[in-house]
Amino acid sequence: MSRLGRHRGPASETVAGPPRLPLPGPRRPRRVAMLSVHTSPLHQPGTGDAGGMNVYIVELAKRLATIDVEVEIFTRATSAALPPAVELAPGVLVRHVDAGPYEGLAKEDLPAQLCAFTHGVMQAWAGHLAGHYDLVHSHYWLSGHVGWLAAERWGVPLVHAMHTMAKVKNHALAGGDTPEPASRVLGETQVVRAADRLIANTEKEAEELLRHYDADTGRVAVVHPGVDLERFRPVACGVEAGRAAARARLGLPQDALVPLFAGRIQPLKAPDVLLFAVARLLEERPQLRERMVVPVIGGPSGSGLAKPEGLQKLAARLGIGDVVLFRPPVGQEQLADWYRAASVLVMPSYSESFGLVAIEAQACGTPVIAAEVGGLPVAVRDGTSGVLVAGHDPVDYARALHGFADDPALSVRMGEAAARHARSFGWDTAATATVDVYMQAMQERRMRSLHDGGSSPHAGALAFEP
Numbered sequence: 001m002s003r004l005g006r007h008r009g010p011a012s013e014t015v016a017g018p019p020r021l022p023l024p025g026p027r028r029p030r031r032v033a034m035l036s037v038h039t040s041p042l043h044q045p046g047t048g049d050a051g052g053m054n055v056y057i058v059e060l061a062k063r064l065a066t067i068d069v070e071v072e073i074f075t076r077a078t079s080a081a082l083p084p085a086v087e088l089a090p091g092v093l094v095r096h097v098d099a100g101p102y103e104g105l106a107k108e109d110l111p112a113q114l115c116a117f118t119h120g121v122m123q124a125w126a127g128h129l130a131g132h133y134d135l136v137h138s139h140y141w142l143s144g145h146v147g148w149l150a151a152e153r154w155g156v157p158l159v160h161a162m163h164t165m166a167k168v169k170n171h172a173l174a175g176g177d178t179p180e181p182a183s184r185v186l187g188e189t190q191v192v193r194a195a196d197r198l199i200a201n202t203e204k205e206a207e208e209l210l211r212h213y214d215a216d217t218g219r220v221a222v223v224h225p226g227v228d229l230e231r232f233r234p235v236a237c238g239v240e241a242g243r244a245a246a247r248a249r250l251g252l253p254q255d256a257l258v259p260l261f262a263g264r265i266q267p268l269k270a271p272d273v274l275l276f277a278v279a280r281l282l283e284e285r286p287q288l289r290e291r292m293v294v295p296v297i298g299g300p301s302g303s304g305l306a307k308p309e310g311l312q313k314l315a316a317r318l319g320i321g322d323v324v325l326f327r328p329p330v331g332q333e334q335l336a337d338w339y340r341a342a343s344v345l346v347m348p349s350y351s352e353s354f355g356l357v358a359i360e361a362q363a364c365g366t367p368v369i370a371a372e373v374g375g376l377p378v379a380v381r382d383g384t385s386g387v388l389v390a391g392h393d394p395v396d397y398a399r400a401l402h403g404f405a406d407d408p409a410l411s412v413r414m415g416e417a418a419a420r421h422a423r424s425f426g427w428d429t430a431a432t433a434t435v436d437v438y439m440q441a442m443q444e445r446r447m448r449s450l451h452d453g454g455s456s457p458h459a460g461a462l463a464f465e466p
Contacts, residue, residue: 028441029134029445031070033125033150034061036145037117038107040075041094042086042221052356053163056225058088063226063431065091072133074121074146076113078102096123110142110185117145125154135438139163141184144191155449157196162188162205165210172373173265174350174392189213195443199223200435201354202375214344216267221437224378226427227359232336234365239415242365246341255291257405259369260342262297262335262357263349264310270371271296272314273348276394279318281401288405295325297338305397306437339364343404343411347371348392354402355379362386362418367411369400379425 020081020141034057041058061071072089077096086094097120100113107229125132130208137159138147144160151158166180166188173179192198192213200206206222209215235242247254259278263269276293282289296311315324330338339345345361347370362379368386370376401411404411 026087026443027134028435029069029438029442031072031133031135032064032438033121033133034071034073035074035121035136035138035147035150036075036140037099037114037142037146038076038110038140040078041073041088041100042075042095047325048183052225052354053139055356056161056163059226059228059427060431060434061092063427064435066428067431067435069435072124074117074124075118076100076110084271097121097124101334103328107142108181109313111187114142114187116144118149121150122153123147125150134379135159135442137161137438138191141188141191143168144195145187148194151196155372155445156437157445158194159197159199159437159441160195161199161201162192162209164351165208165353168208168374169268169351171404172350174270174358177267177350189397195219196445197221197437199369199437201225202310202378204378205375221440223430223433223437224425225354225356225359226430227363227422227425228332229363229423229426231332232339232363234415234419235340239365239419240412242340243412243415246337248336250341252293253291255408256293256343257288257291257401257408258293258341258343259293259346259401259404260295260297260338260344260361260366261346262295262338262361263347265296265298265300268350269298270350270392271298271311272347273323273392273394273397274346275311275315275320277346277401278323279320279396280394280398281405282320284398285405287403289323292323293325293328294320294323295338297327297330297335298305335360339366342366343408344386344401344414345446346370346397346401347376348389349373350392351375358386362415363422363425365415365419367414367418375411381417381421385414385421396414431438 036057039054041054043054061073064071072093072095074095074097079102082096084096085173088094091377097117099120100119105277133154133156135157136147136151138144139161140163149159166184170179194217198215200209200220200222206220209220244254261271261274265271312326315321345366345368347355347358347368349371352374358370358376358379358439361368361408362385368380370380370388372388372390377388380386380388388399427435
């Protein structure tokens with residue numbers, strides 16, 4: 001039988017023997033091996049390659065642990081000082097795997113370290129009794145290749161989350177950005193074929209898996225990511241009063257128009273579109289300059305590392321350096337304050353599998369202006385919790401900002417609706433839905449094993465060669 005279990009044999013085939021007892025129902029997993037090769041859940045989001053995926057892994061793992069599913073997260077060690085294992089939360093362990101030099105290794109160089117990373121995962125597994133892990137959940141295609149081998153070797157299902165896809169990114173490439181290589185496309189295709197289940201953030205992402213990677217419809221499950229509704233929420237006194245208090249803490253003018261960008265500084269996220277839009281708005285409404293502050297919270301990442309000061313230089317060239325406030329990435333508590341202080345969050349991204357930042361901002365009572373791409377039409381309710389923009393023309397974003405400049409109360413009205421909208425995206429719901437996917441994959445693997453007489457094939461080496 002094939003790896004994916006598509007061949008079942010002749011329908012008329014019968015096997016003599018005693019009558020079989022009814023099979024028990026699906027079993028809940030006790031312990032999951034979660035893989036995140038290229039970025040650690042302990043890293044600060046907004047720096048390097050750390051972003052929404054880091055938040056996703058941390059929050060999902062913590063919520064799984066609260067419903068009695070232990071999680072061990074394997075990630076690449078980036079410092080010799082890191083201990084082999086760190087408890088992230090009760091029931092959540094982060095394991096650091098030595099694979100390549102600790103520093104100076106770009107994400108593009110990591111395929112050559114997958115064998116070393118796999119060896120480290122297997123070493124950790126060798127110290128346990130058989131059946132220690134019930135399932136492997138890999139994140140991003142690099143982890144998927146390690147997960148492929150680990151799942152086969154342990155005889156457990158592989159559940160994979162793409163987070164981003166090369167074909168989708170290359171289809172909507174930002175100007176001056178670097179296309180994803182053909183080797184990544186091949187690697188993603190192999191992982192899609194190997195996984196027992198693929199978790200997509202939205203129906204659109206599920207459709208993209210089917211269209212671009214010929215995924216099996218029956219193995220794709222849609223689970224919306226969540227948001228920490230305890231941390232990201234309006235204050236008890238309401239959106240308007242909370243905004244005033246947050247601005248006082250951050251030293252921002254109370255009457256300012258504050259369009260916020262929060263995320264990694266790279267062409268994919270298109271922070272330059274916001275700067276061009278602000279320049280256009282100030283050209284049309286020069287009187288706004290006295291009451292406009294444009295915070296840009298984040299650090300260079302990906303192809304943005306080639307020009308780490310590029311955005312600052314662009315602001316100066318556009319003549320808006322006096323209104324743009326550049327700040328490095330901040331912790332989650334302070335980020336929530338920046339959300340509350342903003343009039344609107346602006347996300348002109350060229351590609352977003354979901355857009356956790358948009359949900360976080362709305363949960364704090366801040367509306368969003370976002371590109372109508374990827375999962376953002378799910379994250380943002382157009383005309384209610386924010387504004388969706390078709391394309392990346394700064395003129396369109398300037399027009400959307402006009403509405404908030406002309407009617408300061410619009411930010412409060414939309415912000416209150418945004419907070420209500422975000423409440424449906426809790427991590428508890430996401431964790432429960434993810435466990436359902438796990439149980440389906442485990443039950444299917446068990447049925448397939450019984451059909452094959454208890455045998456389970458094992459892979460001998462990684463199929464992907466960089």
